Amino acid sequence: MSNPKISVTMPCYNCEDTVGRALDSLLDQTVEDFEVVAVDDGSTDGTAGVLRDYARRDDRIRPVLADHGGVVAAANTAMEAATGEYVVRMDADDESLPERLEHQAALMDDDSALGLVGCRVRFGGCRKRCAGYAHYVDWTNTLLDHEAISLNRFVEFPVPNPSIMFRRSMLEEHGGYRDGDFPEDYELLLRWLERGVRMAKADAELLVWNDPPTRLSRNHPKYDVDAFYRIKTRYLARWLERNNPHHPVVHILGAGRTSRKRADLLKGYGVEFAAYYDLDPRKIGHRVHGIPVLSRDEVPGPGRGFCLSYVATRGARRDIADFLDGRGCALGRDYLPVA
Template identity: 70%
Template sequence: MPRVSVTLPCYNCEPTLARTLDSLLSQTLEDFEILAVDDGSTDATRTILDEYARRDERLRPMSIEHGGVIKAANTAIAKARAPYIARMDADDEALPERLAAQAALLDSRPDIGLVGCRIRFGGCRESCAGYAHYVDWTNTLLDHEAISLNRFVEFPVPNPSIMYRRECVEHHGSYREGDFPEDYDLLLRWLESGVRAAKVDEELLVWNDPPDRISRNHERYAVEAFYRVKSGYLARWLERHNPRHPEVHILGSGRTTRKRADMLLEHGITFAAYYDVDPNKIGHVVHGVPVRNRDDVPAAGEGFLLSYVGSRGAREEITAFLGARGLVMGRDWLPAA
């Protein structure tokens, strides 16, 4: 039995597939298999897979009728034989130590169910500044506490970088179909169920950012879809951790903030107040909820705060502001944008 099973969904990836396969077949850990699922490609994807499989028996190609990346990924997971299962996308590159380093972390930490790594951004930092900033942010979240407390900001462990124990998918399920990002849903579901996560503190994956990347073009990965799926998980987290449930205080009062925070209302959460620094907003009442000066946020133990301010640099500034007032992330407040 192989030590690691690499699941590789493939769809019309002829231009990048060989580079991805070369990176996997050059790993320092040799005891692995690649479950490459051709999702009904119309280009030379299957031909490339067959050619590589003839040269290296660790590659196990298979084909299915086109059903999308979730079906392809779950097909590969179902065929995996190893105790550790890794995800790889067919337009990225695994650095030579990736599988060895992640498997070693799982070996040494029986309390950890899922591991990631630091990412090397493979796109243009000028034209793709948003993605680059996101990668930089994920690279700061290395231990379980940081990953867990920041899970409602964005996806803290990029999907192509994960490796996990087989029992995680057996106990908590694999990717689900829906109008939401399936990878984010999987991580939120596993964390909610008690799975602990960590990262290898090394760059082990080159995450490329081609213009046709599915996360750029499918409505399932739109910003609002991320807020929609995380609102339910966040509401359940608040029910367990907010002493004043269901009441929360919202940092930010702009239209975008309210639109995204309002998704919590569908889950029974109520708002005590909005807080802002804009004097033109302070003093207003929005749908019965007052807008107050940010300096008037409740003290520690007097109310739970959610920050929905997502502008560049705002998260760091708010963390410093609340910390100076003695508020602790996870106990008194959480970032949600």
């Protein structure tokens, strides 16, 4: 079809068992003005045949056959081939609920300042076996407006990649996915936010985000915890330079080994630590590489220092936010959660 309003881009690799359901979910949308650019990334199974079969049945399906280059190359190839005003990302093992494209496009139509929109997602895995992933989904579903997305960007990826829709002009202005030793979807989001792209989410579950054991985020080192902290630290350091009135000095909440290891990455960018803060009396009063470990009650008040919370224990982020808010500190002005 010519000049569709929406282009759904879908990298596909050895997904013959799931891509049909993904395509069916798109063909069941409440709007019809879209295309699906499905890039077969050199699959060795029957993926290409499935794509060809769907293309014969519906000319909105546009298969692109490519040599195997990985998900970044396939995603960028799909986006470069997209012709719609709005570009959508979707994975070949997920399912879009019927009103996804309609609701997300309506958000973009109604607010010309928005460059990217997501949606709340439905966790498609086993909540008992994959509790960490499920809790992450629950957390990201609470971040709906630009301020919440922006101020929580350094905790984790606040807008799941398969849920996004963005204006094609954003791609032209800020570039697509970059390849490297980091999660390309998180890097794109951090880069676009840094450049001022406004984001929001539809307040509805519009995507089933499945969690198969073969998902790249479970199996490739570029998506492991260390990779996330490397890329987030790079962008966090630049954010602090622009927004921390006490730059380059910060106060670190969390004195445990893991918290210190992750915070210490900032030192490579010239950030200085005034102190660590903790609740554990066994740590309080000691020094770590010359930096004092103080009681949480000694955290500076509003306007007296900028705090970064590196405590990642479940529930601790909310507890620390409540503590700092109770002292009159403001999120984004006096502190940020970064774990």
